Amino acid sequence: MIEIRNLSKSFTLHNQxxxxxxxxxxxxLTVASGECVGLIGNSGAGKSTxxxxxxxxxxxxxxxxRVGEVxxxxxxxxxxxxxxxxxLGYVSQFLRVVPRVxxxxxxxxxxxxxxxxxxxxxxxxxxxxxxxxxxxxxxxxSPTTFSGGEQQRVNIARGFAHAYPALLLDEPxxxxxxxxxxxxxxxxxxxxxxxxxxxxxxxxxxxxxxxxDRVVDVRAYTPKAA
Amino acid sequence: MTAQDYNFAxxxxxxxxxxxxxxxxxxxxxxxxxxxxxREMPMPYGxxxxxxxxxxxxxxxxxxxxxxxxxxxxxxxxxxIRKFFQxxxxxxxxxxxxxxxxxxxxxxxxxxxxxxxxxxxxxxxIPEPLRFLEPRETETRKMHELEEYGLMxxxxxxxxxxxxxxxxxxxxxxxxEGRYVMDPSPIPRFDNPKLSDCPAIQLFGAGRExxxxxxxxxxxxxxxxxxxxxxEASKAPHDCDxxxxxxxxxxxxxxxxxxxxxxxxxxxxxCRGRVAAGHIGRLGAPDLAQEAAE
Amino acid sequence: xxxxxRKLPSPDRPLFQVQGLSKYYGSRIGCADVSFDLYPGxxxxxxxxxxxxxxxxxxxxxGHMAPDTGRVIFDTAEGPRDTxxxxxxxxxxxxxxxxxxxxxxxxxxxxxxxxxxxNVGERLMAVGARHYGNIRDKANDWLGxxxxxxxxxxxxxxxxxxGMQQRLQxxxxxxxxxxxxxxxxxxxxxxxxxxxxxxxxxxxLVREMGLSAIIVTHDLAVVxxxxxxxxxxxxxxxxxxxxxxxxLDDPQHAYTQLLVSxxxxx
Numbered sequence: 058m059i060e061i062r063n064l065s066k067s068f069t070l071h072n073q074x075x076x077x078x079x080x081x082x083x084x085x086l087t088v089a090s091g092e093c094v095g096l097i098g099n100s101g102a103g104k105s106t107x108x109x110x111x112x113x114x115x116x117x118x119x120x121x122x123r124v125g126e127v128x129x130x131x132x133x134x135x136x137x138x139x140x141x142x143x144x145l146g147y148v149s150q151f152l153r154v155v156p157r158v159x160x161x162x163x164x165x166x167x168x169x170x171x172x173x174x175x176x177x178x179x180x181x182x183x184x185x186x187x188x189x190x191x192x193x194x195x196x197x198x199s200p201t202t203f204s205g206g207e208q209q210r211v212n213i214a215r216g217f218a219h220a221y222p223a224l225l226l227d228e229p230x231x232x233x234x235x236x237x238x239x240x241x242x243x244x245x246x247x248x249x250x251x252x253x254x255x256x257x258x259x260x261x262x263x264x265x266x267x268x269x270d271r272v273v274d275v276r277a278y279t280p281k282a283a
Numbered sequence: 284m285t286a287q288d289y290n291f292a293x294x295x296x297x298x299x300x301x302x303x304x305x306x307x308x309x310x311x312x313x314x315x316x317x318x319x320x321x322r323e324m325p326m327p328y329g330x331x332x333x334x335x336x337x338x339x340x341x342x343x344x345x346x347x348x349x350x351x352x353x354x355x356x357x358x359x360x361x362x363x364i365r366k367f368f369q370x371x372x373x374x375x376x377x378x379x380x381x382x383x384x385x386x387x388x389x390x391x392x393x394x395x396x397x398x399x400x401x402x403x404x405x406x407x408x409i410p411e412p413l414r415f416l417e418p419r420e421t422e423t424r425k426m427h428e429l430e431e432y433g434l435m436x437x438x439x440x441x442x443x444x445x446x447x448x449x450x451x452x453x454x455x456x457x458x459x460e461g462r463y464v465m466d467p468s469p470i471p472r473f474d475n476p477k478l479s480d481c482p483a484i485q486l487f488g489a490g491r492e493x494x495x496x497x498x499x500x501x502x503x504x505x506x507x508x509x510x511x512x513x514x515e516a517s518k519a520p521h522d523c524d525x526x527x528x529x530x531x532x533x534x535x536x537x538x539x540x541x542x543x544x545x546x547x548x549x550x551x552x553x554c555r556g557r558v559a560a561g562h563i564g565r566l567g568a569p570d571l572a573q574e575a576a577e
Numbered sequence: 578x579x580x581x582x583r584k585l586p587s588p589d590r591p592l593f594q595v596q597g598l599s600k601y602y603g604s605r606i607g608c609a610d611v612s613f614d615l616y617p618g619x620x621x622x623x624x625x626x627x628x629x630x631x632x633x634x635x636x637x638x639x640g641h642m643a644p645d646t647g648r649v650i651f652d653t654a655e656g657p658r659d660t661x662x663x664x665x666x667x668x669x670x671x672x673x674x675x676x677x678x679x680x681x682x683x684x685x686x687x688x689x690x691x692x693x694x695x696n697v698g699e700r701l702m703a704v705g706a707r708h709y710g711n712i713r714d715k716a717n718d719w720l721g722x723x724x725x726x727x728x729x730x731x732x733x734x735x736x737x738x739x740g741m742q743q744r745l746q747x748x749x750x751x752x753x754x755x756x757x758x759x760x761x762x763x764x765x766x767x768x769x770x771x772x773x774x775x776x777x778x779x780x781x782l783v784r785e786m787g788l789s790a791i792i793v794t795h796d797l798a799v800v801x802x803x804x805x806x807x808x809x810x811x812x813x814x815x816x817x818x819x820x821x822x823x824x825l826d827d828p829q830h831a832y833t834q835l836l837v838s839x840x841x842x843x
Contacts, residue, residue: 071831072838114822116829134806134820135616155780155802156773169784416688429666433673433703437688437695440702443709444692444731509709 332490
């Protein structure tokens with residue numbers, strides 16, 4: 058489902074003497090449907106960079122990133138927009154939402170974007186929020202005022218609202234207590250069971266061992282010069 | 284100085300030709316406002332300078348002129364303009380609608396049906412019907428050019444929203460031959476139906492705004508409205524207190540300090556004619572009718 | 578997934594194509610050689626500082642200004658047409674049916690002397706609506722959609738707050754179901770909390786109506802939340818364009834890097 062080949066990336070800092078910083082070279086990996094692959098490597102090795110290139114908000118310098126039918130590395134913006142709507146989900150570490158929008162609608166939005174009826178989408182959102190132990194009295198409030206752990210769970214609910222065929226998870230269990238961590242791991246297992254291809258970053262080794270079928274060490278792709 | 288020192292009907296011939304060209308263009312494009320080089324007249328703007336220039340350009344020595352103001356022949360404005368043309372053109376004048384060949388009017392259409400060969404000249408203060416909602420002349424011209432008349436209905440919408448019905452009582456906008464939206468001058472909307480299919484030529488002159496427009500005989504003129512709020516030609520729900528007419532436009536006259544009032548025909552010639560024919564209203568004096576009949 | 582595909586706009590044919598568009602003010606560049614395609618349902622943000630040419634570009638796109646060169650092709654009911662060369666009558670008809678324009682200052686986009694209902698109803702009447710009751714029902718419906726209380730329908734916009742005026746302007750523009758909306762700094766001049774509400778409203782309307790939109794702004798936070806794609810302008814030229822979060826998170830051009838790094842973090 059996800060297939061990365063010979064991927065490289067560098068940053069050019071035009072406002073700092075046009076310094077060119079190569080951050081990745083020759084990256085390659087595949088994630089099959091129903092499989093979960095964990096990215097490992099020390100901080101700064103390029104796990105998040107690789108993840109963002111798959112999501113499409115970091116441009117690849119060369120190589121290809123196939124997600125389903127689309128090569129993210131060379132696709133038109135509108136193809137990526139469509140990919141993100143239909144096929145590729147992303148649970149980032151940061152919640153970025155329009156302020157003052159109720160939590161329930163934040164979680165339902167990916168479904169609304171797909172044209173699902175509003176009440177149906179909200180039902181699905183409500184079920185996920187309940188499962189992730191977000192108290193119902195918070196659903197009508199904007200998540201911008203929530204604690205870090207609550208925001209993280211809202212983000213997860215949003216990422217799992219639609220049954221994406223491919224999922225990117227960036228530290229989904231960080232800052233969660235044991236009970237909620239268990240819920241999230243179960244959600245991941247369910248997603249795998251329905252055939253989702255998952256690429257994730259897990260610092261939590263126990264969690265990683267439980268859900269990941271394989272791990273890929275990104276240090277192998279760190280350019281030697283850097 | 285004698286009147287003979289002026290050219291016939293005050294204006295010089297070149298000016299009259301210029302005005303006639305504007306009139307002809309107006310007749311050729313019914314409802315379209317034709318710009319013209321309005322002249323200074325020996326009367327202030329707002330006293331009918333546009334109408335006077337149009338009348339002057341139409342008058343021939345054989346014409347018989349009638350001038351009315353709010354339907355009356357004997358008000359200051361009507362008397363002054365009539366005298367003006369008597370002095371400068373020495374034409375015959377009349378108060379009888381049927382006898383006139385040219386009728387200059389302010390704010391009314393005579394009650395008596397007009398006939399072919401007659402010319403009705405309106406005095407117009409503001410020729411642009413879209414002006415109150417769109418102050419830019421460049422934009423209103425563009426709207427006429429492209430027939431963008433939605434704004435006219437916004438005005439009527441606002442009327443209904445505020446009053447529950449279309450409260451515009453005068454200068455009620457019309458559409459001419461399905462093309463131009465036109466301000467019929469501040470005639471009461473009671474008169475609007477008379478604009479349409481009229482055998483006489485109707486000419487409109489706006490002196491200060493320098494515009495002339497026209498309705499040739501038998502032009503189709505439709506008052507704008509909504510499907511669920513159709514146009515109604517309304518008048519005061521009374522009969523004339525002098526002649527008893529139930530179908531003419533009425534003026535309300537306050538008669539004392541105790542709330543006494545009467546309603547009389549605004550068209551004085553029409554009222555007098557009915558009284559002479561023996562019609563008597565609520566407050567009409569039979570001897571007056573007798574007198575008039577003799 | 579296929580069950581709801583039919584409700585989504587067909588993305589395969591551009592709604593709006595801009596090709597080689599330039600506008601000069603004498604020898605000064607307004608905007609130069611701008612080209613892009615906009616597909617149904619897409620929101621394009623145009624950012625740049627004052628004088629970057631983004632407002633000139635928007636004026637040329639919306640037909641308020643004639644470009645010196647270039648084509649602005651809109652996919653009309655009769656197929657793609659160059660709106661630069663079409664007659665003014667047709668272009669203006671487009672401007673009050675398939676297009677909408679939301680001004681930064683609601684005073685420029687509203688009739689301040691006309692009631693809220695009249696403001697919303699004007700476009701309907703302009704395309705031939707002649708039933709007062711229906712016009713009023715539709716105005717009522719739209720006031721509700723932009724969260725203006727029904728009992729304000731006969732009030733004039735003068736009596737409204739800035740945020741309400743802006744929402745009224747949006748209702749007035751969207752009542753005829755346009756397919757393409759031009760917005761010039763739609764949240765400029767509003768309080769932050771009012772901005773948020775407006776952004777949410779716009780997002781909902783874009784989604785529900787399948788609207789395409791072109792939004793000019795200098796506010797990067799606004800485009801991140803509203804725009805799918807982003808175009809960065811400087812000195813009349815497009816220096817970078819792409820997916821919004823890609824341009825903001827991984828800017829390639831020196832100017833974009835400077836612009837992104839200049840934003841205050843909250």
